Amino acid sequence: MAALVASVLLHSWSALAADRRTDDPRQAAGPATRPPADGALVRRTRAAGWLLSLIGAFLIGDLLWDSAPWLGIALGAAALVVVNAAPAFAVTVLRNSRPARTQP
Numbered sequence: 001m002a003a004l005v006a007s008v009l010l011h012s013w014s015a016l017a018a019d020r021r022t023d024d025p026r027q028a029a030g031p032a033t034r035p036p037a038d039g040a041l042v043r044r045t046r047a048a049g050w051l052l053s054l055i056g057a058f059l060i061g062d063l064l065w066d067s068a069p070w071l072g073i074a075l076g077a078a079a080l081v082v083v084n085a086a087p088a089f090a091v092t093v094l095r096n097s098r099p100a101r102t103q104p
Contacts, residue, residue: 004056004083010049011087014042019091053083 057076064072
């Protein structure tokens with residue numbers, strides 16, 4: 001369970017960091033612009049979150065494998081979907097609930 005909690009925290013941080021990157025008004029638009037340097041950190045954090053979520057899902061499946069294997073598979077798959085999708089979905093909902101900023 002600790003792996004799943006850590007995965008949710010890592011996914012939440014990376015989604016918020018990616019949201020801050022796209023909100024940066026100093027970042028110019030266009031193909032010649034270079035993204036901020038923290039993009040690699042966001043990608044590494046997401047990868048670590050995925051790895052931890054896979055470990056947590058396997059642990060859930062392993063816990064229930066002897067008594068109810070199909071339940072273990074279903075709960076592991078549900079944990080993967082919730083842990084990996086919920087943080088990005090929450091950040092998207094919060095972002096879309098804010099009023100849009102207008103350019104001066």
